Amino acid sequence: MSAMAKYVLVLILAVLPALCKAQLKIGFYNQTCPSAESLVRRAVAAGFANNSGIAAGLIRMHFHDCFVRGCDGSVLLDSTPGNSAEKDAIPNLSLRGWEVIDAAKSAVEAACPGVVSCADILAFASRDSADLAGNVSYNVPAGRRDGRVSIQAEALANLPAPFLNASGLIANFARKNLTAAEMVTLSGAHSIGRAHCFAFTNRLYNTTTGAVRIDPTLSLSYGELLQSKCPANSTATTPITVRLDLITADVLDNKYYVALQQQLGLLTSDQALTTDPALKAEVDENAGRPNGWATKFHRATVRMGAIEVLTGSQGEIRRNCRVVNRATFASVAPAVGDVTGLASF
Numbered sequence: 001m002s003a004m005a006k007y008v009l010v011l012i013l014a015v016l017p018a019l020c021k022a023q024l025k026i027g028f029y030n031q032t033c034p035s036a037e038s039l040v041r042r043a044v045a046a047g048f049a050n051n052s053g054i055a056a057g058l059i060r061m062h063f064h065d066c067f068v069r070g071c072d073g074s075v076l077l078d079s080t081p082g083n084s085a086e087k088d089a090i091p092n093l094s095l096r097g098w099e100v101i102d103a104a105k106s107a108v109e110a111a112c113p114g115v116v117s118c119a120d121i122l123a124f125a126s127r128d129s130a131d132l133a134g135n136v137s138y139n140v141p142a143g144r145r146d147g148r149v150s151i152q153a154e155a156l157a158n159l160p161a162p163f164l165n166a167s168g169l170i171a172n173f174a175r176k177n178l179t180a181a182e183m184v185t186l187s188g189a190h191s192i193g194r195a196h197c198f199a200f201t202n203r204l205y206n207t208t209t210g211a212v213r214i215d216p217t218l219s220l221s222y223g224e225l226l227q228s229k230c231p232a233n234s235t236a237t238t239p240i241t242v243r244l245d246l247i248t249a250d251v252l253d254n255k256y257y258v259a260l261q262q263q264l265g266l267l268t269s270d271q272a273l274t275t276d277p278a279l280k281a282e283v284d285e286n287a288g289r290p291n292g293w294a295t296k297f298h299r300a301t302v303r304m305g306a307i308e309v310l311t312g313s314q315g316e317i318r319r320n321c322r323v324v325n326r327a328t329f330a331s332v333a334p335a336v337g338d339v340t341g342l343a344s345f
């Protein structure tokens with residue numbers, strides 16, 4: 001065989017798996033469950049009417065699903081005897097909206113049993129949340145299948161900590177093949193929702209001594225206000241929360257970036273976006289162009305929603321989003337001990 005022929009063969013073999021892997025498709029359930037997306041939407045709207053905070057909860061939950069083992073619904077699985085699941089890791093303690101996903105799944109199962117994955121339901125619910133909180137909608141490619149494994153320690157290892165600086169954030173997203181610009185764009189989700197004190201007391205106090213020490217990248221007056229709300233001894237379960245976007249706390253919009261320009265970012269990881277020239281240029285562009293940011297947010301969310309997805313005959317269609325199906329027991333989750341350290345958040 002000539003060197004050229006060998007080269008072409010190697011190339012084909014390298015590309016083959018990618019060609020065989022099914023792609024996510026818009027309208028994936030057109031034929032098999034035409035009401036799927038509207039049923040999810042109805043459940044999310046009902047949850048939102050009861051508590052508008054669930055929009056933030058569901059957008060964050062989709063992010064946490066995708067960053068740990070890909071978008072496979074693993075964040076939804078409950079812990080089982082001998083295995084602590086992702087949702088019981090420190091970063092997930094404050095996730096909210098589980099009951100909305102359960103309600104959506106029940107409605108979809110009643111209409112078309114065993115067809116629509118929990119991972120897709122979560123991706124649809126995140127889109128519907130963006131629409132309810134930001135009056136902007138987009139098409140969600142679907143066809144994800146559900147995984148059978150959820151491991152607490154993987155949440156700690158993969159999710160970005162709020163204490164990360166610019167280079168740490170860029171590296172964390174690069175591990176998921178997302179660009180620095182996409183990282184800045186997706187951080188705009190922090191234009192809704194809230195954070196617990198523990199996520200940002202590192203900016204208010206010297207964490208070893210507890211002495212007052214306001215991060216120089218944080219507005220001094222805002223830092224003092226935050227100190228009055230958050231004691232230095234706050235822990236992950238201290239129930240005090242602060243809104244992430246000081247300007248328009250409940251609207252998914254570009255005002256988060258305007259706040260960053262005024263040193264009003266809440267988390268180290270928020271304000272870090274203005275400490276690197278390339279990231280700062282993205283922040284300024286997003287602050288100045290609301291529609292431009294919204295379009296980029298949709299694109300980046302669709303890219304995030306395709307991370308390491310299971311498709312075709314991989315995984316399963318879970319009947320209950322909290323537990324794996326019983327029938328086949330091919331893969332058993334490795335038992336992992338409780339992770340009590342706070343190495344990550």
Ligand code: HEM
Nearest residue numbers: 056057060063094160161162186189193194195196199269
């Ligand atoms: C860039 C790295 C990121 C870090 C370090 C980070 C960290 C955090 C932290 C610590 C909280 C507060 C949780 C709490 O204390 O209750 C939070 C909230 C939130 N995050 Fe992120 N996040 C990041 C990126 C993202 C992305 C990519 C999205 C979605 C696209 C997202 C969506 C949200 C939402 C909506 C909330 C509010 C949740 C609620 O109100 O229930 N975050 N994030």
Ligand SMILES: *[C@@H]1O[C@H](CO)[C@@H](O)[C@H](O)[C@H]1NC(C)=O
Nearest residue numbers: 024025026027028029030031
């Ligand atoms: C489902 O229907 C929509 C609207 O007619 C169309 O845009 C989309 O391509 C269809 N998707 C599939 C997979 O058939």
Ligand SMILES: *[C@@H]1O[C@H](CO)[C@@H](O)[C@H](O)[C@H]1NC(C)=O
Nearest residue numbers: 046047050051052053099100
């Ligand atoms: C409504 O929201 C509250 C929390 O704000 C929650 O405890 C309750 O379960 C929700 N009810 C429904 C029907 O979703």
Ligand SMILES: *[C@@H]1O[C@H](CO)[C@@H](O)[C@H](O)[C@H]1NC(C)=O
Nearest residue numbers: 131132133134135136137251
């Ligand atoms: C939502 O957007 C549509 C068009 O994009 C507009 O007609 C409508 O007034 C907006 N609604 C709100 C509440 O902003």
Ligand SMILES: *[C@@H]1O[C@H](CO)[C@@H](O)[C@H](O)[C@H]1NC(C)=O
Nearest residue numbers: 163164165166167168169275
């Ligand atoms: C960012 O954080 C990493 C790890 O904590 C550290 O090694 C690095 O020096 C920091 N970079 C900057 C620019 O502060």
Ligand SMILES: *[C@@H]1O[C@H](CO)[C@@H](O)[C@H](O)[C@H]1NC(C)=O
Nearest residue numbers: 070174175176177306307308
């Ligand atoms: C990132 O891209 C590389 C090369 O295409 C691929 O091997 C890897 O699985 C991707 N990683 C993720 C998390 O998508």
Ligand SMILES: *[C@@H]1O[C@H](CO)[C@@H](O)[C@H](O)[C@H]1NC(C)=O
Nearest residue numbers: 205206207208209210211213
């Ligand atoms: C916190 O306090 C200790 C002890 O006084 C000091 O060594 C350290 O530099 C302080 N850390 C910061 C970030 O100021």
Ligand SMILES: *[C@@H]1O[C@H](CO)[C@@H](O)[C@H](O)[C@H]1NC(C)=O
Nearest residue numbers: 229230231232233234235238
């Ligand atoms: C935390 O500090 C506050 C005062 O700032 C004090 O009232 C409270 O008892 C402390 N809590 C714990 C658990 O130490």
Ligand SMILES: CC(=O)N[C@H]1CO[C@H](CO)[C@@H](O)[C@@H]1O
Nearest residue numbers: 087088089092093094095098
């Ligand atoms: C909503 C949820 O599942 N929360 C769990 C998070 O983790 C703690 C501690 O591991 C559990 O007690 C919660 O039930």
